[in-house]
Amino acid sequence: MNKVTVIGAGLAGCEAAWQLAERGIAVTLCEMKPVQHSPAHHSDDFAELVCSNSLRSDELTNAAGLLKEELRRLGSLILACADANRVEAGGALAVDREAFAQAVTEKIKQHANIEIVCGEVTEIPEGQVIVASGPLTSDRLFDAIHEKVGGDFLHFFDAAAPIVTAESIDMNCAYEASRYGKGTADYINCAFSKEEYDAFWNALTTAEEAPVHGFEDKMVFEGCMPIEVNARRGYDTMRFGILKPVGLPDPKTGKDPYAVLQLRRDNAQGTLYNLVGCQTHLKFGEQKRVFSMIPALKDAEFVRYGVMHRNTFLDSPRLLDETFALRADPRVRFAGQMTGVEGYIESTASGLIAGLATACALAGKTMPKLDRETAVGALACYISDHSVTKFQPMNVNFGILDPLGYKIKGKREKNMKISERALARIDSLKEEL
Template sequence: MMTHGNISEISVHIVGGGLAGSEAAWQVARAGIPVTLHEMRPVKMTPAHQTGNLAELVCSNSLKSLDESSAPGLLKTEMAAMDSLIIRAAIKARVPAGQALAVDRIVFADAVKSGLLETGLVTITPGEVTSLPTPEEASARGEFWIVASGPLTSHPLADALQKLTGSTRSLYFYDAIAPVLAAESIDMSHAFRADRYGDGDSGDYLNVPLSKYEYESFIDSVIAAEKMPLHDFEEPKYFESCLPVEVMIERGRDTLRFGPMKPVGLTDPRTGHRPWAAIQLRQENQDGTMFSMVGFQTKMKWPEQKRVFSMIPALRNVEILRYGSIHRNTYLKSPEFLGPDLSFKAAPRIFLAGQISGVEGYTESAAMGLLAGRACVAKSRGQEFTMPPRETMIGALGRYVTEGCLGPYQPMNANFGLLPPPPAVTHDPSRKKPKKLSKADRKTLIADRARQTFAAYQSSTTPSS
């Protein structure tokens, strides 16, 4: 067993106070270990963040579904059981959004910060980290580091990571941001409340219906609008679940109508019919003064966004509070460089967490912060870290990051495809032939097995505090 000295001599430094870094800081502090959380904002901003707040949500205010039979819901349940600060803060900051866990981003960030400060063990240090200690330096100083600097990691730190891994090429793709609108500027005589795809009857979403003519004109305008240029030496690679609307339109004029503008389950009260297409707006803050355009990531230039969206009757006088935009997103080929506890093979006192490790999404990034925080605690105590089993959602994601996949390594969302497949048939003694399971039955089996495996893992691991 490794020993790393007295706990009072140990300190943990975390680079990045985003979703992953804040969660990691919480997990370390709740184990009684002092943490210095280095966050470069507001001293140095990223191209997408707007504030100096911890755990700022850069785009959508939704942490996706809470439904326990879905992969994102399962991940949240597991994280909540592991005492996740991010999930706790999100529940506190919740705004109405049907089954989705959407939050007021200011209340959320405040809850994360106060949760960390209340531990009395977290020091937030503003400023950019530009280098990482060598293994000898970290060991001599009794330090452990967790790098959670996110997809918009500053260049000097990206260079330091490149040096650490010996890799000559970092990986990247593009992510786009959807606009946020002022609620009072939406013309409600051309919009109506209804739940997404007709789920439930709480009317949490605002829907902006479009006729066939309006939809076709809108598509033409988006195609004609001026877009933000990407550096011409970079091939544009997008993340499939965060495609800009313009890229979706390139795949066909009806792609939006079958995607984010899908009108299924909606009835326009003015006509009594299903609209041809509908833009859905999700409440952004607890006061209900801001709404975001669901799935409307865009790389149109800002004046063009105003011009194109104003063509839609309900948005004729729209005030855009935050414009859509597009950003480079960097991540490392983690399975090549990390050991099974998320620490670098070349620098075992330095851990990697969050989106930069090759996951995609707020909750997924926080989940990797949770695991890296716990792994760091274990190593600092000379204990072995046990990754949750691959049958659990958090364990499957952790193993994706450390073990990789067959194809090219790409940022990964929580999804049931990461978990081992259940049997294709069941053997019911009352039937002669085995019964072939439906897709829904298989999902239920995966979720049930995940719950049982997770419960067994939780009871077998000693709490870290």
């Protein structure tokens, strides 16, 4: 039987291992937990969601929604487990993070073709390998990868938002609603008056940060901007972004507040809520002080504070091809955030492609081309595109997919046509995979 080593049991590693195992290929899945944890991980389960519990929009007029539907049609384990453990979040796919991780772990551990090996991997093994060790790769494996690929890694910083208990939220100062009344009222909205926002902004911009070696604002990936960095960019920056009040009228007044912080359910029971967009690296005591200035959170119980950590990714356009294989040694593939795809579903997509491509290589056949007409193909093309000279992490978006080639009036209508084309392409290819 053919064998493949997969390093890392995060979203990408589990997806890659599953795709291989489902095709009758023996997989050795190496995971350093529970022997060793990274600074951002706490659970012993696989596929632990470190930052948000949301996989973003589930609508086909949104590129994230398209990517998820493509993954579903391609038999993704991660999407199947996410759908089975979803919590209400309007038009988004959010999950009970503990139940989701447990479901993935159980599926992986029960598969007859997957062997789990616990402990730190310190070198790249022989044979077919998929490295999905994540943005917090251990130092010794980092050194082994660096020696293998040569050149320089790129770095950015990532952050997680605090989580509070539902019962500690003061609903006299908050209300349930989804923006523009879309879907069900799945968010708790914490309103600010101008005076309350002034006090919060001043406290946030002067609060003491936890030390992060080498931190600079310019190195923060825009998609995971710490709230205090966002606030320092201007008084109104948050009011046009993460604290935007538009479309969320306060039922007490019938009018939009001056600013609004949204809280999203973090588990199926609805006992925990995360502060949407409030990823931070303030000191824990400062987080308690500053976020408690939000009227609805004045007595909030924080069960997890925000943390900031270093993420590491490859200069993929110079190193990897569209199947995530190392150009200099195609037996080695990479997957996950290390490749420069940013986000849960993007990491999952990279793992799926790496797994499918490895299975094709072992079967002696060419991987069917997933081009820029699909979201999964567009991500693969982006990370392997030589013309990208200043490579930065990328979320899926319609801008990296091929245009339709003809004009359609209306953004939603155009996006839907792109999605319909992509899904037809996926359906035509999936039998070959």
